[in-house]
Amino acid sequence: CFYAFVEDLCSLNQCKREQRCVFVTFCPNSCQSIPVSNDTRDLLLATVSEDSTASQIHQSVSALSALGLPLASQEVVSALKARISKEDNVLAIILALLTASRLSQQAELGDILEEIEDLAARLDDLGGVYLQFEEGLEATALFVSAAYSLSDHVDMEPPLKEDQVIQLVNSIFSKKSWDSLSEAFSVASAAASLSNNHFHVPVIVSAQGPAAVSHSHPFLRLQVTDVLCQPLSSASVLAESASAVSSKSAVLSQALFTLRDGVFELNFMASQPASGYYQFSVAIAGDSRFVANHVELKVKVSTRVAINNMDLSVVDKDQSIGPKTTRVEYPTKAKASFMADGHQNFAMTFQLVDETTGVELTPHQTFVRLHNQKTGQEVVFVAEPDSKNLYKFELDTAERKTEFDSISGTYALYLMVGDATLENPILWNVADVVLKFLDEEAPGTIQAKTLYVPKPEIPHLFREPEKKPPTAVSNTFTALVLSPFLLLLILWFKLGANISNFTLSPSTILFHIGHAATLGLMYVYWTHLNMFQTLKYLAIIGSLTFLAGNRMLAQKAKWFPLHFLSFGTRLISQI
Amino acid sequence: MSNNSVISVISRFLEEYASSTPNKLKVIDAYLLYVMMTGALQFLYCLLVGTFPFNSFLSGFISCVGSFILAVCLRIQINPQNKGKFLSISPERAFADFLFAHTVLHLVVINFIG
Numbered sequence: 001c002f003y004a005f006v007e008d009l010c011s012l013n014q015c016k017r018e019q020r021c022v023f024v025t026f027c028p029n030s031c032q033s034i035p036v037s038n039d040t041r042d043l044l045l046a047t048v049s050e051d052s053t054a055s056q057i058h059q060s061v062s063a064l065s066a067l068g069l070p071l072a073s074q075e076v077v078s079a080l081k082a083r084i085s086k087e088d089n090v091l092a093i094i095l096a097l098l099t100a101s102r103l104s105q106q107a108e109l110g111d112i113l114e115e116i117e118d119l120a121a122r123l124d125d126l127g128g129v130y131l132q133f134e135e136g137l138e139a140t141a142l143f144v145s146a147a148y149s150l151s152d153h154v155d156m157e158p159p160l161k162e163d164q165v166i167q168l169v170n171s172i173f174s175k176k177s178w179d180s181l182s183e184a185f186s187v188a189s190a191a192a193s194l195s196n197n198h199f200h201v202p203v204i205v206s207a208q209g210p211a212a213v214s215h216s217h218p219f220l221r222l223q224v225t226d227v228l229c230q231p232l233s234s235a236s237v238l239a240e241s242a243s244a245v246s247s248k249s250a251v252l253s254q255a256l257f258t259l260r261d262g263v264f265e266l267n268f269m270a271s272q273p274a275s276g277y278y279q280f281s282v283a284i285a286g287d288s289r290f291v292a293n294h295v296e297l298k299v300k301v302s303t304r305v306a307i308n309n310m311d312l313s314v315v316d317k318d319q320s321i322g323p324k325t326t327r328v329e330y331p332t333k334a335k336a337s338f339m340a341d342g343h344q345n346f347a348m349t350f351q352l353v354d355e356t357t358g359v360e361l362t363p364h365q366t367f368v369r370l371h372n373q374k375t376g377q378e379v380v381f382v383a384e385p386d387s388k389n390l391y392k393f394e395l396d397t398a399e400r401k402t403e404f405d406s407i408s409g410t411y412a413l414y415l416m417v418g419d420a421t422l423e424n425p426i427l428w429n430v431a432d433v434v435l436k437f438l439d440e441e442a443p444g445t446i447q448a449k450t451l452y453v454p455k456p457e458i459p460h461l462f463r464e465p466e467k468k469p470p471t472a473v474s475n476t477f478t479a480l481v482l483s484p485f486l487l488l489l490i491l492w493f494k495l496g497a498n499i500s501n502f503t504l505s506p507s508t509i510l511f512h513i514g515h516a517a518t519l520g521l522m523y524v525y526w527t528h529l530n531m532f533q534t535l536k537y538l539a540i541i542g543s544l545t546f547l548a549g550n551r552m553l554a555q556k557a558k559w560f561p562l563h564f565l566s567f568g569t570r571l572i573s574q575i
Numbered sequence: 576m577s578n579n580s581v582i583s584v585i586s587r588f589l590e591e592y593a594s595s596t597p598n599k600l601k602v603i604d605a606y607l608l609y610v611m612m613t614g615a616l617q618f619l620y621c622l623l624v625g626t627f628p629f630n631s632f633l634s635g636f637i638s639c640v641g642s643f644i645l646a647v648c649l650r651i652q653i654n655p656q657n658k659g660k661f662l663s664i665s666p667e668r669a670f671a672d673f674l675f676a677h678t679v680l681h682l683v684v685i686n687f688i689g
Contacts, residue, residue, distance in 0.1 A: 469624040477620040481613055488609035495601050518678065526685050534682065542678065549674070553667040 041069055048075060050082040054092040057083065058099045065102045073107035076100075081111055090139050093119055097146035101153040109154055116147045117159045123168075130174065131167035141172045141186035148193040148200075157199045166292045169194065169202045169227065195226040201289040202227055203235070205282060205297075208263055212300040214423060215356055218269030220299060222257060224284055235286040237264040245277040245298070252280075268299065274359055275303035275421040304355040304424045305363065305417060306330070312431055314338055315345045315394075323347070334431035337410065340397050341436035348383070348393040348430070352417060360389040363419035368393050370404075370411040370433065379403045383415075397437055406437040507551035514545030603650045607643060614639030634687040641680045649673040 047060035048071065057079055064071045080096045093115050100112040123131045123140070132140040151158040160168075173191075178184040194202055208221040224232050242252035251273050257264035268278075277300055284293040307330045313323040328334045340346035348368065352361045362385055371378045379400075383393040397404075411433050418425040468474075518541055525534040596604075614636060621632050652661050652669035661669070 466627045467625070468627060473624060474620075477616070477624075481616045481620070484609045484612035484616070487612070488605055491605035491608070492602060495598060495605065522681055522685050525682075526688060531682075531686060534685075538678070538682070546671075549671060553671070 050079050054083045054095045058095040061099045061102050073103040090133055090135050094142045094146045097150045101150040130171040132171040138183045138186045141190035145189040145193040148197040152198050162291050165200050191227045195228040200291045202291045203284050203293045205295045213268045214302040218267050219265045220268045222264045231262045235284050238283045240281045240283050242278050242280045273301045275301050302421045302423045305422050306353055306355045308351040310350040313347045315347050317343055333429050337432035337434055339434045342438050346395040350391050365418040367416040369414040372409050372411050401437050408436045410434050507548045510548035511552055517541045607646050610639050610643045630689045634684045638684040645676050
């Protein structure tokens with residue numbers, strides 16, 4: 001059916017030649033049995049030239065080699081070289097590499113091989129962890145598969161250093177879902193070439209489950225696989241060293257993992273490590289192609305804790321009477337309750353040890369919780385170990401009355417022990433303690449500390465208006481201020497101001513009008529306008545007044561006192 | 576005795592003033608007196624009642640002061656006894672300057688009076 005399909009296509013002259021090439025490119029080798037017409041063959045051969053794109057050359061060469069047709073490798077090489085220099089983008093060079101891997105091994109592929117190194121130089125280093133092309137993930141993955149397929153074809157190691165391979169692996173497998181089918185294909189293709197080439201095989205080491213061991217689970221299990229998660233059974237896994245993170249003392253050296261059911265395991269508990277975190281350095285050998293075969297792992301060793309020598313005592317403050325000590329065994333509760341008041345302190349000592357080894361432990365969380373059953377109050381203290389790893393807790397009612405709000409009563413005492421490396425965290429109701437506080441304030445009901453209720457509203461204080469004098473006063477003063485004007489008029493009249501010598505000429509009238517208009521403008525400015533509008537009007541009125549005034553000056557009329565008088569009216573604005 | 580001499584000085588001064596000062600200058604002097612009184616009254620009001628609103632008081636007072644100064648300048652320039660000093664400025668020109676300066680002053684005063 002496929003053969004018939006191809007022949008049909010080849011007979012369709014309307015079809016573009018590229019479309020016919022594409023269908024045959026990814027054909028498996030069994031296509032060699034399909035008979036192809038001469039036209040098709042000529043078409044494919046003709047595509048191999050400098051004028052077609054690198055992608056077209058790749059498709060026709062792949063089609064020709066899949067169909068088993070002869071092709072001139074040297075011509076292809078020269079066409080590819082020409083295309084690389086013309087196109088010079090990453091994808092074109094990658095296609096050239098893929099094409100070259102289909103050519104005969106006798107051809108001069110050296111120049112094309114050098115392109116691998118040039119392309120590797122174009123990769124961007126992101127923080128020393130990732131290495132990828134700025135064109136994206138697809139280009140990076142295709143580059144990896146092309147480089148390795150060509151290197152395998154000519155049997156020459158690709159010029160990629162171990163760090164680069166590790167960083168490329170980080171980039172290519174950084175996504176868990178892909179945007180397009182072609183991206184997913186490129187990643188799959190890269191994974192296939194990385195797990196199955198002659199030169200570099202990156203090794204992936206991961207712990208099976210959490211990297212933790214304990215007495216119940218003494219084996220540290222590691223999965224050693226290639227990029228496609230196929231187990232590398234031929235590998236030998238060696239723990240070169242294991243040292244405690246806190247003390248840096250070495251616990252293990254040169255221990256070999258044994259392979260069981262595809263998983264490498266090591267009985268770490270056999271070395272009897274103390275609980276805590278350990279840094280493992282693991283080496284994987286067995287194949288010279290292995291890359292990234294030295295790994296660092298952090299392993300947790302957990303244990304179970306036991307409480308020893310829990311002694312509860314009531315110590316007299318003046319030390320006149322010896323302390324009465326009661327020993328309590330976990331998980332029982334002390335039968336009698338203990339009293340602590342003004343004369344006596346309550347004290348507690350205990351030891352925390354590893355259940356199996358008896359080594360003293362200092363877990364992160366050792367709390368003593370006192371819970372008042374009636375009021376629901378709870379107060380938590382920290383029990384501190386001394387230099388001999390003996391935990392002590394003392395309760396002095398006088399010192400601690402603020403924490404308890406001075407509420408006397410029976411408190412249940414709990415011991416809480418916890419840590420990341422403990423398998424059995426402990427919450428133990430050790431005893432009941434009766435606390436009596438001096439000067440009890442009897443607060444009545446206990447309110448839970450209300451932190452998140454609305455706060456009291458702050459009313460806004462508006463700005464107080466300024467104190468103004470009574471209207472009568474200001475009115476009086478207005479009249480007073482205006483009065484000198486009357487005085488002025490009287491004085492001027494007495495001096496005989498020339499109002500009668502008034503020559504009516506157009507410029508004089510215009511001047512007066514202009515003058516009055518300026519005064520009016522000032523008033524309007526006060527009430528309505530802003531500076532810009534005023535300046536605009538003033539420019540018009542002012543120029544008119546000026547021109548008229550100039551004319552008047554030329555005429556030298558006896559205008560002086562009159563105009564001075566008219567000018568004085570300006571000062572009304574002083575109100 | 577000093578009382579008498581002060582009074583006599585003042586009366587003599589007034590006589591001289593009334594007789595020898597030209598009318599034009601007397602007109603300006605009356606104007607000056609008016610301006611000064613207005614300014615003084617404004618200041619008195621401010622002292623009695625307080626400076627609210629301060630900008631209005633300032634603009635009014637400055638208007639008085641400015642007008643006084645400009646009028647004094649005009650008087651100096653117009654005085655025929657000073658003619659030698661102001662050869663290039665005719666009385667009409669002085670008056671025109673006076674008007675222009677007042678325009679600017681009042682523009683500012685109105686702007687500030689609020």
